[in-house]
Amino acid sequence: xxxxxxxxxxxxxxxxxxxxxxxxxxxxxxxxxxxxxxxxxxxxxxxxxxxxxxxxxxxxxxxxxxxxxxxxxxxxxxxxxxxxxxxxxxxxxxxxxxxxxxxxxxxxxxxxxxxxxxxxxxxxxxxxxxxxxxxxxxxxxxxxxxxxxxxxxxxxxxxxxxxxxxxxxxxxxxxxxxxxxxxxxxxxxxxxxxxxxxxxxxxxxxxxxxxxxxxxxxxxxxxxxxxxxxxxxxxxxxxxxxxxxxxxxxxxxxxxxxxxxxxxxxxxxxxxxxxxxxxxxxxxxxxxxxxxxxxxxxxxxxxxxxxxxxxxxxxxxxxxxxxxxxxxxxxxxxxxxxxxxxxxxxxxxxxxxxxxxxxxxxxxxxxxxxxxxxxxxxxxxxxxxxxxxxxxxxxxxxxxxxxxxxxxxxxxxxxxxxxxxxxxxxxxxxxxxxxxxxxxxxxxxxxxxxxxxxxxxxxxxxxxxxxxxxxxxxxxxxxxxxxxxxxxxxxxxxxxxxxxxxxxxxxxxxxxxxxxxxxxxxxxxxxxxxxxxxxxxxxxxxxxxxxxxxxxxxxxxxxxxxxxxxxxxxxxxxxxxxxxxxxxxxxxxxxxxxxxxxxxxxxxxxxxxxxxxxxxxxxxxxxxxxxxxxxxxxxxxxxxxxxxxxxxxxxxxxxxxxxxxxxxxxxxxxxxxxxxxxxxxxxxxxxxxxxxxxxxxxxxxxxxxxxxxxxxxxxxxxxxxxxxxxxxxxxxxxxxxxxxxxxxxxxxxxxxxxxxxxxxxxxxxxxxxxxxxxxxxxxxxxxxxxxxxxxxxxxxxxxxxx
RNA sequence: GCCGGUGUGGCGGAAUUGGCAGACGCAAGGGACUUAAAAUCCCUCGAUGGCAACAUCGUACCGGUUCGAGACCGGUCACCGGCACCA
Numbered sequence: 001x002x003x004x005x006x007x008x009x010x011x012x013x014x015x016x017x018x019x020x021x022x023x024x025x026x027x028x029x030x031x032x033x034x035x036x037x038x039x040x041x042x043x044x045x046x047x048x049x050x051x052x053x054x055x056x057x058x059x060x061x062x063x064x065x066x067x068x069x070x071x072x073x074x075x076x077x078x079x080x081x082x083x084x085x086x087x088x089x090x091x092x093x094x095x096x097x098x099x100x101x102x103x104x105x106x107x108x109x110x111x112x113x114x115x116x117x118x119x120x121x122x123x124x125x126x127x128x129x130x131x132x133x134x135x136x137x138x139x140x141x142x143x144x145x146x147x148x149x150x151x152x153x154x155x156x157x158x159x160x161x162x163x164x165x166x167x168x169x170x171x172x173x174x175x176x177x178x179x180x181x182x183x184x185x186x187x188x189x190x191x192x193x194x195x196x197x198x199x200x201x202x203x204x205x206x207x208x209x210x211x212x213x214x215x216x217x218x219x220x221x222x223x224x225x226x227x228x229x230x231x232x233x234x235x236x237x238x239x240x241x242x243x244x245x246x247x248x249x250x251x252x253x254x255x256x257x258x259x260x261x262x263x264x265x266x267x268x269x270x271x272x273x274x275x276x277x278x279x280x281x282x283x284x285x286x287x288x289x290x291x292x293x294x295x296x297x298x299x300x301x302x303x304x305x306x307x308x309x310x311x312x313x314x315x316x317x318x319x320x321x322x323x324x325x326x327x328x329x330x331x332x333x334x335x336x337x338x339x340x341x342x343x344x345x346x347x348x349x350x351x352x353x354x355x356x357x358x359x360x361x362x363x364x365x366x367x368x369x370x371x372x373x374x375x376x377x378x379x380x381x382x383x384x385x386x387x388x389x390x391x392x393x394x395x396x397x398x399x400x401x402x403x404x405x406x407x408x409x410x411x412x413x414x415x416x417x418x419x420x421x422x423x424x425x426x427x428x429x430x431x432x433x434x435x436x437x438x439x440x441x442x443x444x445x446x447x448x449x450x451x452x453x454x455x456x457x458x459x460x461x462x463x464x465x466x467x468x469x470x471x472x473x474x475x476x477x478x479x480x481x482x483x484x485x486x487x488x489x490x491x492x493x494x495x496x497x498x499x500x501x502x503x504x505x506x507x508x509x510x511x512x513x514x515x516x517x518x519x520x521x522x523x524x525x526x527x528x529x530x531x532x533x534x535x536x537x538x539x540x541x542x543x544x545x546x547x548x549x550x551x552x553x554x555x556x557x558x559x560x561x562x563x564x565x566x567x568x569x570x571x572x573x574x575x576x577x578x579x580x581x582x583x584x585x586x587x588x589x590x591x592x593x594x595x596x597x598x599x600x601x602x603x604x605x606x607x608x609x610x611x612x613x614x615x616x617x618x619x620x621x622x623x624x625x626x627x628x629x630x631x632x633x634x635x636x637x638x639x640x641x642x643x644x645x646x647x648x649x650x651x652x653x654x655x656x657x658x659x660x661x662x663x664x665x666x667x668x669x670x671x672x673x674x675x676x677x678x679x680x681x682x683x684x685x686x687x688x689x690x691x692x693x694x695x696x697x698x699x700x701x702x703x704x705x706x707x708x709x710x711x712x713x714x715x716x717x718x719x720x721x722x723x724x725x726x727x728x729x730x731x732x733x734x735x736x737x738x739x740x741x742x743x744x745x746x747x748x749x750x751x752x753x754x755x756x757x758x759x760x761x762x763x764x765x766x767x768x769x770x771x772x773x774x775x776x777x778x779x780x781x782x783x784x785x786x787x788x789x790x791x792x793x794x795x796x797x798x799x800x801x802x
Numbered sequence: 803g804c805c806g807g808u809g810u811g812g813c814g815g816a817a818u819u820g821g822c823a824g825a826c827g828c829a830a831g832g833g834a835c836u837u838a839a840a841a842u843c844c845c846u847c848g849a850u851g852g853c854a855a856c857a858u859c860g861u862a863c864c865g866g867u868u869c870g871a872g873a874c875c876g877g878u879c880a881c882c883g884g885c886a887c888c889a
Contacts, residue, residue, distance in 0.1 A: 332889080624814065627826090637842090
């Protein structure tokens with residue numbers, strides 16, 4: 001009989017649908033718990049693609065193995081369903097986004113069943129379900145009550161096409177991450193979350209986490225902690241001009257000061273600044289430029305020197321010219337920079353462009369050619385008063401202490417991380433549960449009022465002035481103040497797509513709870529997530545945001561752990577046949593449905609894991625899928641013709657133990673490709689030795705996490721008890737993984753000249769003798785003198801002959 | 803520019819972390835079975851030379867350490883990802 005994958009897969013999938021065998025049991029103290037997490041998908045209209053199948057299959061394999069090892073496994077799935085594509089589709093087709101979402105989720109669910117994933121289907125979450133976003137809103141209210149959510153008017157990233165603000169993390173190379181349109185700075189009043197308050201903890205707590213190193217590095221770089229010094233300069237009108245510097249040792253090298261064009265001093269100084277027209281024109285020009293233009297022009301330094309005001313050096317008392325220039329960012333440090341052209345290349349470029357003096361305060365470079373920027377802190381201070389003769393390394397703390405004692409400065413830590421712009425001018429997101437009252441200011445809704453439901457609107461389109469579609473719903477907007485009962489207006493912006501995913505793993509632990517986001521017992525039992533695998537692209541977005549929210553929930557006593565995820569790994573992308581990213585426009589997208597139709601889900605699963613190193617990008621090849629199918633065909637054939645014995649075939653014993661060992665270890669280290677290769681090698685060996693039912697039953701247990709349907713079917717054919725997925729994970733006996741005889745390499749002067757077979761565990765001198773006795777080696781021995789013999793146990797003998 | 807990562811047959815990729823380079827698979831070639839094809843099974847498959855046993859070369863490039871280097875060290879190049887005027 002042929003391997004009829006369609007019939008087999010349908011049979012087992014409908015059985016699983018009925019039995020729901022993968023339910024997790026909260027509170028089971030008889031077994032160790034394991035929570036394996038994948039990033040829940042955004043249910044797009046295109047459905048599941050092979051890019052999902054890779055991480056999903058991987059975690060499914062891990063969880064299936066953990067179950068067989070006796071763990072109480074929670075492997076949940078859900079849908080991160082708020083977001084722009086759904087809203088845009090809804091606008092275009094005049095369908096409510098909730099209906100679009102429902103249909104897409106139904107399609108995804110079907111596809112996930114089709115691939116045989118062992119999710120706990122009783123715990124599905126949907127971020128757009130009011131029963132879910134009630135708690136997203138609840139967490140937001142707690143953030144608000146603790147002062148971590150605030151509304152501020154500031155220059156924000158504005159996508160010209162989405163007509164919506166973007167978080168810093170959503171701007172990639174000056175354009176919108178989602179649509180690729182230009183991003184400009186726009187002054188807008190926005191809800192912000194104080195993630196910066198957690199910056200230190202977000203960095204420091206990484207040390208104890210089992211995250212792959214590149215994730216930690218990327219988060220550290222993104223948060224960008226820098227230790228430096230603030231120094232107070234003064235303006236001639238008496239205003240304090242505080243700067244931030246990491247090189248306070250160069251204080252005597254300052255020849256000018258620069259303000260960011262957005263600096264509030266500029267408006268204050270309007271009447272003092274004699275060339276205000278010129279300054280104002282520059283400020284306006286800077287505001288008009290998109291981020292892209294601003295960085296593209298970074299070779300040519302531009303700026304305006306302010307007339308009528310100067311700065312005073314805090315030590316020398318010298319007058320210094322003040323400039324405005326867009327190379328100084330308002331969002332970092334103090335928005336004012338001390339210009340040290342001798343030792344900072346940007347300052348050097350600026351000073352050169354404006355003909356400003358360049359003073360050398362660290363010797364060792366040629367400051368007439370370029371700034372001398374130290375990398376190893378070993379330069380010697382010159383022209384620097386009491387610092388002269390010191391190394392830079394010593395001068396930095398010396399100056400830091402000195403300015404602190406004099407009261408003109410202080411140590412300061414800065415971060416690149418900015419607060420999180422949290423509001424979006426969009427319909428399809430969680431409503432922000434706050435109202436504005438002219439008397440009371442921003443007032444939170446009573447928690448009993450949650451969820452604050454999204455109202456029905458006539459149009460989902462943003463207004464041209466960039467207001468949320470909700471702003472037009474006057475019935476909804478106009479409300480009463482929960483505090484004073486007077487007239488009030490609701491916030492009409494919604495939360496960003498990232499909100500719902502910040503805490504979804506907690507909801508999985510207790511998804512039907514209507515009293516709390518999850519019960520304490522459930523959180524205590526399941527948390528933290530034992531293993532979270534996801535894409536690198538979320539490292540400085542979702543992963544960082546959810547660590548932030550979790551730390552906040554820890555602070556208010558909702559969760560017992562500081563960190564949400566104990567372990568984080570990451571998979572590589574699946575590229576199209578030509579080695580390029582899969583995309584609709586390139587037409588190289590592979591639809592898993594087609595592969596399943598043609599070869600079956602088990603082949604699909606096997607291939608996506610066999611395609612290459614899980615952590616690296618891999619190129620899809622529909623041609624190569626056949627190899628995985630052939631492997632399953634061969635297994636099917638062996639099962640149908642199994643030798644009539646439940647014993648292990650002696651000739652297969654050693655390779656069986658080796659394969660168990662290899663597969664067991666490789667799953668833990670994400671080496672699925674070599675685990676499958678090992679099983680293929682085993683089946684090749686069956687080709688020479690034949691395979692008994694006993695041999696094949698072991699293979700089925702190893703195979704079942706990878707290819708669960710065929711493994712169940714074969715288990716049944718082989719007369720196994722129950723289902724193979726309910727069996728224990730096979731154990732290997734180390735002593736049986738060793739062959740009786742091993743082949744060793746014989747080298748002469750480091751070059752392979754022969755091989756020999758010796759009994760396993762032979763002592764060194766036996767190996768040496770075997771090597772010397774080898775027929776092929778004799779001529780080398782005769783050609784010179786043996787001066788040294790190197791023996792590596794069980795591996796090789798190297799004869800040094802001169 | 804800065805921070806990561808990668809570079810191995812025609813292709814995807816292995817290599818116990820310093821010990822037989824190319825496991826496993828795809829493609830290709832040859833053979834068996836078949837009226838034929840597909841499927842399946844068997845063999846070959848880094849390069850060069852040789853009838854052959856075998857020899858020489860070979861893991862991006864140059865150099866080094868070592869009895870021995872794909873792996874370690876120094877330098878160079880290429881590609882991929884992230885950040886990018888962060889003072």
